[in-house]
Amino acid sequence: MTPSDRDATGLLTRPDPFVQLITPTGDRVRNAEFDPWVADVDPEVLARLYRDMVVVRRIDTEATALQRQGELGLWPPLAGQEAAQIGSAHALRDDDFVFSSYREHALAWHRKVAPAELLSVWRGTAASGWNPYEHNMAVPQIIIGAQALHATGYAMGLRWEGSDAAAIAYFGDGATSEGDVNEAFVFASSFDAPVVFFCQNNQWAISEPVGLQSKQPIARRADGFGMPGIRVDGNDVLAVLAATRIALDRARRGEGPSLIEAVTYRMGPHTTADDPKRYRGDSELAEWRERDPIARVLAHLDGSGVDIAGLEREATAEADRVAAELRAAITTLGDPEPLSVFDHVYAEPNSHLERQRANYARYLALFDEPGAAEASDRAEGGVR
Amino acid sequence: MTQLTLAKALNAGLRRALADDDKVVLMGEDIGTLGGVFRVTDGLKAEFGAHRVVDSPLSEAGLLGTAVGLAYRGFRPVVEIQFDGFIYPAFDQIVAQVAKLHYRSRGTVKMPITIRVPFGGGIGAAEHHSESPEAYFAHTAGLRVVACSNPADAYLMLRQAIASDDPVLFFEPKRRYHVKGEVDETASLADAPPMGVAATLARGSDVTLVTYGALVQTARDAATAAAEEGVSLEVIDLRSLAPIDYAPIEASVRRTGRLVIAHEAGQQGGMGAEIAASITERCFEFLEAAPVRVTGHDIPYPPAKLERHHLPDLDRILDGVDRALGRPNSLSGVEA
Numbered sequence: 001m002t003p004s005d006r007d008a009t010g011l012l013t014r015p016d017p018f019v020q021l022i023t024p025t026g027d028r029v030r031n032a033e034f035d036p037w038v039a040d041v042d043p044e045v046l047a048r049l050y051r052d053m054v055v056v057r058r059i060d061t062e063a064t065a066l067q068r069q070g071e072l073g074l075w076p077p078l079a080g081q082e083a084a085q086i087g088s089a090h091a092l093r094d095d096d097f098v099f100s101s102y103r104e105h106a107l108a109w110h111r112k113v114a115p116a117e118l119l120s121v122w123r124g125t126a127a128s129g130w131n132p133y134e135h136n137m138a139v140p141q142i143i144i145g146a147q148a149l150h151a152t153g154y155a156m157g158l159r160w161e162g163s164d165a166a167a168i169a170y171f172g173d174g175a176t177s178e179g180d181v182n183e184a185f186v187f188a189s190s191f192d193a194p195v196v197f198f199c200q201n202n203q204w205a206i207s208e209p210v211g212l213q214s215k216q217p218i219a220r221r222a223d224g225f226g227m228p229g230i231r232v233d234g235n236d237v238l239a240v241l242a243a244t245r246i247a248l249d250r251a252r253r254g255e256g257p258s259l260i261e262a263v264t265y266r267m268g269p270h271t272t273a274d275d276p277k278r279y280r281g282d283s284e285l286a287e288w289r290e291r292d293p294i295a296r297v298l299a300h301l302d303g304s305g306v307d308i309a310g311l312e313r314e315a316t317a318e319a320d321r322v323a324a325e326l327r328a329a330i331t332t333l334g335d336p337e338p339l340s341v342f343d344h345v346y347a348e349p350n351s352h353l354e355r356q357r358a359n360y361a362r363y364l365a366l367f368d369e370p371g372a373a374e375a376s377d378r379a380e381g382g383v384r
Numbered sequence: 385m386t387q388l389t390l391a392k393a394l395n396a397g398l399r400r401a402l403a404d405d406d407k408v409v410l411m412g413e414d415i416g417t418l419g420g421v422f423r424v425t426d427g428l429k430a431e432f433g434a435h436r437v438v439d440s441p442l443s444e445a446g447l448l449g450t451a452v453g454l455a456y457r458g459f460r461p462v463v464e465i466q467f468d469g470f471i472y473p474a475f476d477q478i479v480a481q482v483a484k485l486h487y488r489s490r491g492t493v494k495m496p497i498t499i500r501v502p503f504g505g506g507i508g509a510a511e512h513h514s515e516s517p518e519a520y521f522a523h524t525a526g527l528r529v530v531a532c533s534n535p536a537d538a539y540l541m542l543r544q545a546i547a548s549d550d551p552v553l554f555f556e557p558k559r560r561y562h563v564k565g566e567v568d569e570t571a572s573l574a575d576a577p578p579m580g581v582a583a584t585l586a587r588g589s590d591v592t593l594v595t596y597g598a599l600v601q602t603a604r605d606a607a608t609a610a611a612e613e614g615v616s617l618e619v620i621d622l623r624s625l626a627p628i629d630y631a632p633i634e635a636s637v638r639r640t641g642r643l644v645i646a647h648e649a650g651q652q653g654g655m656g657a658e659i660a661a662s663i664t665e666r667c668f669e670f671l672e673a674a675p676v677r678v679t680g681h682d683i684p685y686p687p688a689k690l691e692r693h694h695l696p697d698l699d700r701i702l703d704g705v706d707r708a709l710g711r712p713n714s715l716s717g718v719e720a
Binding site: 138146148180183190346351352 | 458525
């Protein structure tokens with residue numbers, strides 16, 4: 001890396017080579033090492049991948065709109081990262097376990113999280129949307145990078161059990177600066193944990209360019225920790241699928257962790273509360289629009305003799321349906337019961353909290369009908 | 385019944401827990417081959433294997449973060465933090481993740497993690513080896529916090545902590561590791577006093593003295609010394625810091641009207657502050673004097689040669705008792 005490899009913002013302008021199987025204009029690039037891993041991906045499978053990406057992009061725009069309309073408090077968009085998420089999602093088995101950040105809505109959708117469950121956290125009606133064990137996907141993580149350690153511990157458990165399932169940790173480029181992520185690399189390596197570390201390098205951690213997090217391509221770090229690093233074009237769903245399958249296969253065979261750096265771009269703001277115009281320019285967005293993950297797949301399928309117009313119609317119809325479900329789900333997300341603030345703090349009865357809950361119930365009852373406080377007393381046994 | 389040191393009682397408790405449930409996994413630095421710097425895990429790796437008693441890379445955040453992942457998978461991790469002062473790198477994982485995941489997941493994900501922490505001073509150690517960080521964790525909703533004071537409690541409470549589906553900070557008074565006591569290794573958890581109850585160790589009528597951990601022995605010695613001067617102290621071992629079992633403390637203060645709380649940790653925001661406020665709320669009409677706190681100073685833990693000026697000892701506790709009794713004491717006629 002030389003100084004001229006960076007632009008004024010510190011953005012790395014000459015990346016290391018990365019694996020690309022479909023170019024931005026839809027041409028197929030032959031790659032002897034990666035091709036066998038996606039030999040099964042015929043036009044029909046690719047069409048499925050295309051439709052999935054269209055749907056999750058639509059979920060994203062719909063949720064963003066819902067936030068603008070005041071139905072959601074916040075939404076962290078995944079716009080631009082559809083291939084990185086859908087490609088890797090397709091590589092996973094149902095019994096693999098996903099540990100993600102707050103942006104992996106495509107993973108959640110792909111693992112059959114319902115629309116209401118996808119939105120409840122952002123609407124503020126629940127601390128988490130779904131039962132992790134129904135989708136084998138952990139509660140999404142707000143503390144940057146913490147999930148890398150969780151995935152590693154889960155994978156250590158899998159290994160001790162002799163299971164051939166794997167764990168996958170999704171995190172961004174910013175997260176690679178956190179101690180937790182580096183500590184996860186250490187533990188995963190030392191214990192040969194069957195975990196895939198999937199870094200979506202979307203170039204930005206809110207307003208901080210990736211050049212601030214790393215002087216080198218992130219995939220290079222892997223070698224230092226004793227595991228393979230694969231750098232892929234994160235906007236190429238086929239390359240992502242291949243890379244993730246390779247990493248999962250390693251993990252299942254007891255060869256330990258891998259780091260995948262999926263080079264992509266956060267087309268939207270960090271969240272709906274962010275204003276990217278304050279730190280990045282339109283030319284950059286235009287540049288990345290040329291590398292759109294969805295357009296290139298359509299272009300490639302066009303070259304394979306698929307009925308593109310029909311496919312687009314189908315995908316849009318499916319996306320419309322899901323968007324409608326999302327909108328409808330909002331009406332089911334009513335305000336939770338006040339006393340539910342006390343639920344699930346502990347797994348076992350807790351004398352301190354029970355007393356506090358009883359006291360608060362009495363307090364709330366003061367705002368109800370006369371006699372309600374006494375009724376609450378009898379019901380809860382509340383005392384000072 | 386066997387005479388065991390506190391450290392050996394913990395060892396026996398861990399052995400029993402490992403044998404009873406193969407989801408129990410011990411993790412920590414130097415706990416495997418070495419058997420722990422205090423030998424608390426001595427012999428366990430040889431007996432149960434390297435994947436049940438795990439020597440971990442040197443990372444407290446790594447230990448607790450992987451414990452979270454293991455808990456997600458259904459394991460019951462028992463993590464050892466080598467010394468109290470080393471817990472802080474793990475603070476985020478403990479407070480932001482371990483404490484909150486059951487709540488955040490609406491009860492679907494359990495965090496049955498036990499975090500063993502040798503704590504407290506009086507061993508003439510270097511910096512960061514004599515801390516009392518319990519208040520940070522008692523203040524964190526979602527965590528249970530306990531401190532054993534004797535071998536019998538160490539054996540039973542550790543097994544109870546491991547069996548609990550809640551995450552438990554298990555504080556072990558390191559300067560008492562070598563103290564021997566009667567331990568009934570055949571005792572069943574079902575018959576044992578619950579982990580959350582306080583224990584009245586000595587009956588008294590003049591002043592209620594509440595403490596935990598290493599100072600329990602000091603408090604008992606203080607009660608013996610006070611008796612020689614005709615002052616009768618009721619000594620209560622808190623055992624559980626979160627939640628606190630107020631029933632025996634309240635019952636006692638209603639009789640004595642006077643409360644002294646002692647702990648090594650500094651005064652500001654310490655457990656004494658919580659208990660003083662709560663007892664004042666609950667027993668105001670019964671109090672003859674304001675609750676008294678006998679604590680470490682609000683300083684970083686001092687160098688070894690000065691620690692006796694920081695740690696509450698028998699004399700400082702008795703000085704606090706005098707204050708509670710309205711007898712001449714170090715603060716007589718001086719603004720508290």
